[in-house]
Amino acid sequence: MRRRMHEQRLSERLRRLRVPKLTIKLGRYLFSLIVLGLAVHLLLPQLVNFRHSIQVLRKMSVLLILCAAFAQILSYIGNGYMIRSLLSTAKQHLGILRCILMIVASASVGLVAVGTVGNSAAMYGLARRAGIRQEGALMASWLPAILNNAVLLVFALIGMAQLFILHDLSYGQLIGFGLAVLFLFTLAGGILWGAFNRSRILDISIRISRGWARFRRHQYSPEPTMDAVDRIFLAWDGLRSGKWRGALAGAAGNVLFDMLTLYLVFNAAGFRVGPGVLLGGYGLPLFLSKFTFLPGGIGLIEGTMAAIYISLGVPGATAVVVILTYRILSFWIPTILGFPLFIYLNNARHAAHPL
DSSP, X not given: OHHHHHHHHHHHHHHHHHHHHHHHHHHHHHHHHHHHHHHHHHHHHHHHHHHHHHHHHHTOOHHHHHXXXXXXXXXXXXXXXXXXXXXXXXXXOOOHHHHHHHHHHHHHHHHHTTTHHHHHHHHHHHHHHTTOOHHHHHHHHHHHHHXXXXXXXXXXXXXXXXXXXXXXXXXXXXXXXXXXXXXXHHHHHHHHHHHHOHHHHHHHHHHHHHHXXXXXXXXXXXXXXXXXXXXXXXXHHHIIIIIHHHHHHHHHHHHHXXXXXXXXXXXXXXXXXXXXXXXXXXXXXXXXXXXXXXXXGTTHHHHHHHHHHHHTTOOHHHHHHHHHHHHIIIIIHHHHHHHHHHHHHTSHHHHTSOO
């Protein structure tokens, strides 16, 4: 009797267990079917675009791609000229080629080290290794980003005006752009405030340096900090006296030749892009990428550019090929080259010999 009751209880438990097992199996099959359905729905159109993109890629002009690569080299020369001009305001000199190599190397380090902060820190270290004094290294590390972003802001505003006229500016893009502009103007305002409140800046610098020395358990002397701040203000006075024109020209050349790279890639793909359409999809994505934690703006730049250009009438397959080719020339190739360059520039045998 007890044995039969035990068997009945066991059979009831098994029945209860079968229901969840069956439910789990059905849930798994249902989930698989949903995923498969979404994959088919999303991938089939992309396969068509992929086929069209391959056709566009095969018809691209090799000569114009080489011209685009040369334009990107000119963009880096503009950046190098900007660094050299900034260093000259601090009465320090470095060859343009060495400046370009430092830019490429520090950008690659910044890709894996907190973005702009890591980029600036790497540039500062490379400049010091090249024999540049502290005030010059500081200017070369943080001023280029401000100048480049200021020039890029102008092109972003022009592009936004174009998108606003064509009613292709989303609320998300408008909010993101507004926040980025607010941050940039706040930073510029802080710099201007510091230029007219030098005693306060000196006091803040000494406090930060003393705290850092305590954290590292080192003895602190305020004289080096005072000397570095004085030299920075001397360099700032040099910029105010008119020497900023060369640095600003270098920043403008960097952005203009970078935009020329994109223009030439469009033409290489057989699409005649007008200045309005080119500006509409160029400035805003790059400007917004400067204020995100995404390394190099990966994904944001490509996705935003593609969405804008397609909305402005560029065929989807052409937009994909053009944007990826442009990013290979302007981002991926310099990034790959930057890591061995960083090792090279940090080599003690080469650090003290400007190119």
